[in-house]
Amino acid sequence: MFEIDKNLKNDCIFIKKLDKSQLLLMNNSNFKWLVLVPEITNAVELTDLEFSEQIDILNEINIVAKILQNRFNPTKINIAALGNIVKQLHIHIIARFENDIAFPKPVWGFESKKYQPADAQYLIEEIKNDLKFK
Amino acid sequence: MFEIDKNLKNDCIFIKKLDKSQLLLMNNSNFKWLVLVPEITNAVELTDLEFSEQIDILNEINIVAKILQNRFNPTKINIAALGNIVKQLHIHIIARFENDIAFPKPVWGFESKKYQPADAQYLIEEIKNDLKFK
Numbered sequence: 001m002f003e004i005d006k007n008l009k010n011d012c013i014f015i016k017k018l019d020k021s022q023l024l025l026m027n028n029s030n031f032k033w034l035v036l037v038p039e040i041t042n043a044v045e046l047t048d049l050e051f052s053e054q055i056d057i058l059n060e061i062n063i064v065a066k067i068l069q070n071r072f073n074p075t076k077i078n079i080a081a082l083g084n085i086v087k088q089l090h091i092h093i094i095a096r097f098e099n100d101i102a103f104p105k106p107v108w109g110f111e112s113k114k115y116q117p118a119d120a121q122y123l124i125e126e127i128k129n130d131l132k133f134k
Numbered sequence: 135m136f137e138i139d140k141n142l143k144n145d146c147i148f149i150k151k152l153d154k155s156q157l158l159l160m161n162n163s164n165f166k167w168l169v170l171v172p173e174i175t176n177a178v179e180l181t182d183l184e185f186s187e188q189i190d191i192l193n194e195i196n197i198v199a200k201i202l203q204n205r206f207n208p209t210k211i212n213i214a215a216l217g218n219i220v221k222q223l224h225i226h227i228i229a230r231f232e233n234d235i236a237f238p239k240p241v242w243g244f245e246s247k248k249y250q251p252a253d254a255q256y257l258i259e260e261i262k263n264d265l266k267f268k
Binding site: 044045046047051054055058059061062065066069075076077078079080081082083084085087096103104105106108109 | 178179180181185188189192193195196199200203209210211212213214215216217218219221230237238239240242243
């Protein structure tokens with residue numbers, strides 16, 4: 001039975017279950033930062049997945065990246081699988097803007113600021129709505 | 135005619151042309167840090183590529199990640215497409231170790247230390263040798 005890592009649960013807000021992964025919102029209002037967690041027990045490295053599984057995840061990365069692009073028109077999308085702290089395989093998909101607090105540096109290590117619950121809920125509903133058309 | 139971005143040329147050492155991309159060594163001996171540059175003119179975002187092109191690049195990411203895993207037995211592989219500074223689409227594939235100077239933080243922003251030319255050449259020859267068997 002697949003379960004999301006407890007650190008990810010703590011840092012993120014659940015958005016929606018996709019076909020092969022769960023989509024989370026990083027609870028940091030400084031960035032438009034989503035996290036895709038493939039529902040594959042014990043996966044740590046991308047190379048732990050069968051290539052067909054990787055292709056399925058790549059498809060969902062595209063879906064999520066395009067939603068961020070279409071909705072927010074960011075300067076750049078950042079996509080990363082790091083996992084130095086949280087081992088469970090998870091992919092960061094982040095809309096970056098020239099005026100965000102970290103740009104052009106990567107987002108990690110910068111100040112985190114939790115969403116107001118209503119703001120998070122509004123954003124989640126927008127993204128869920130966009131996912132309906134994918 | 136595809137050409138590697140001048141910043142990447144400046145920061146990296148060419149290793150080998152793969153089927154769909156060029157493989158570079160980041161000239162920073164603090165990390166085992168490779169960079170894969172798809173040979174697709176004007177590509178910036180992953181989503182700029184056809185899905186079939188993305189799958190080809192995913193295959194080469196696997197090849198490179200597995201070489202780092204087999205040769206160096208790292209704690210973790212980090213894979214990232216950021217591109218906030220260098221727009222040309224390029225994918226970082228980095229072998230991370232608990233005792234590297236940045237761990238568990240991402241590598242960006244940490245001190246860079248150029249290879250001694252002979253050390254870089256030795257490492258490049260090792261990786262080229264591993265690529266022969268892929």
